[in-house]
Amino acid sequence: MRVWFNRTFSSVYAAIGLIREADTAGRFTIVHSNANRHTPAARLAHEFHGEPTGLEAAAYVDWCVEFCRKQRIDIFVPGREATTLAAQHARFQEVGTRVLSAASAQKLQLIHDKAGFYAETDLPQAPVAEFRRFDSIEQFDAAWAELRPRHAKLCIKPSKGIYGIGFAVVDEARSSAELLLTGVEYHIGYQDLRRGLAELGEFRTMLLMEYLEGHEYSVDCVGDNGRLVTAVARRKLPQAGSGQLIDMRPEIIEATTKLAADYGLNGIFNVQFREAAGKPRLLEINPRMSGGIGMACAAGPNLPWIALKGFADGFDTVEVPPVRHGMRVIEVAEAMELA
Template identity: 30%
Template sequence: MSHKVRVWFNRWFAVGYHYMNNIRHNPDGLEFEIYGTHRDAEHVSFQACDYTEIEPALPGDEYVAYCLDFCKRHKIDVFVPRWRMINIVRAIASFEAIGVKVVACTNLELLDVIEDKGNFYRSVEQNGLMVVPEYHLVHNVAEFKQAYDDLTSKGLGVCFKPTRSEGGLGFRVIQPNYNALEELLDVPNVNISYEQTVQILSSIESFPELMVMEVLEGHEYSIDCLASPTGELLAAVPRRKADGGRARLLENVPELIRLAEEVAQFYKIPYNYNLQLKYQGDIPKVLEINPRMSGGLHISCLSGVDFPYLAVKLALGHAVEKQNPEFGILASYVEQPVLIRKLEQS
């Protein structure tokens, strides 16, 4: 390409700021123009962009039309979507027809499996890929009560989360000794009582599917993965919360890397994705797969694997060799001020 490669991020998290800079300051000296869009006119990721635009509030199909128009107007080469990913993947042929490389899992059937936790757990169980937590899928308060009784009868703690959600949205842990006043005066957290949960869920005849599952007590790992467009695993970096705060450890855990290899061989997810597991005793149990760059990927890049840039490089058709991550790295993160603009004084 004679011009700088144009890469677009749509409505990303704040950490998109880091991923954009990873791509810009790549070790190969490839030149990029970074485009960013968001509903928030002052979103911090805009500070890493060459061009920014405020997105309109649109439903799915209309939003896809906006994306296609944006790509045409700005001659985008590589699109890294986060917002409305399923809608965008449904229209993948339209993006390919105008020459846009989309850094995403473009297999719609597979994306529907891994983005829905109920579908994902059933797939994992049926194919014997990993151990899943004890869980129930519920749609009304009677089913919730049955699920709670079953899990507690086995001596397990209970938590729940919507089967379709992102990050920690909707995640709650039921505390048997919940003290409403103490919780009210404490820092905000995910705890809730059984009685409160039942009261809320009883207020409606049925609700969007919830996964009610055992609370896992061991270390939690996020395995950041990089794969070729055909799903060949090129890197897997296990990253765990090293304490109750912000410390993260990039750790060589052979059984987790083996699981990542087996998941890659079976699902063949391309580019960047994140596999989350948590231990119960000596058993790692799967939580979910995020088919995109994770919120902590910038920390995993300290392993020497430049995940965001390498994904874009792969999408452009360049060869990327199997990576050799460095492990045994303890890291943390701090807030860093980013100047958005100087306001005129009246």
């Protein structure tokens, strides 16, 4: 069975390695494509192909359909343009390819728009942080006047974004220059922020939110069209170099189970939580593998293998090992030669 991972995040390297490690019968041929022929995942895949650059979404979908036809792809696990591709399953079925999407195109669009996602999500086990959206200085001032009296700290982040780009805690005591010179990351001075927003006039939609100061949890999951098959919850430890703790906190697993059902989540996905006053609060759903997928799999379940084998043959054919609760895990860098 031929399985294609197109251009995606660097976590695909760990995923391909984990699948090949578990596939002792050699059932799956892993195909990977990328515009960068030096990508590390090219060393692990059975086959590597180049990808075109500069294509608009519709043209890229056309290229993907033709690639699946020519390469006789049985299962396509999309990374690049995953939301667009989720709406095109029928086209791929015509050439004999099943697409493993994390959710429907409509649900993926909502998940990627945090303002809409927060407004739609009802999660008593881990409610979202209080927030207001703004795209002008007037809206920012109104949001600040409403939220600041209720919360000790506020933060900002874009409604649409990845990797935490654009996130910052708003510091009322120090300027951005002082924060920079003292090495404080992901903070911005209130007066500098406000002045900059006023100078911009209009800008992309941002969120002003209560800042959550407690432990952060990253939950790596496998879903089967809304049913949570397995999940591994990692609690990030504050001391650098101390790794992460596998912490299967019941209310976090319950919240993840509900999110999977509410959004019809499928394949591998990741959910982020953070505590406030000892209670978990939802940050976001990442409808893809997380960068820490290798650490999660060290605790027992081989998530990429479970997701692929379950999608290919049915989840009743897959053994799901128990999670080693309380285990401490860490990732270390490893040097390699690139082809």
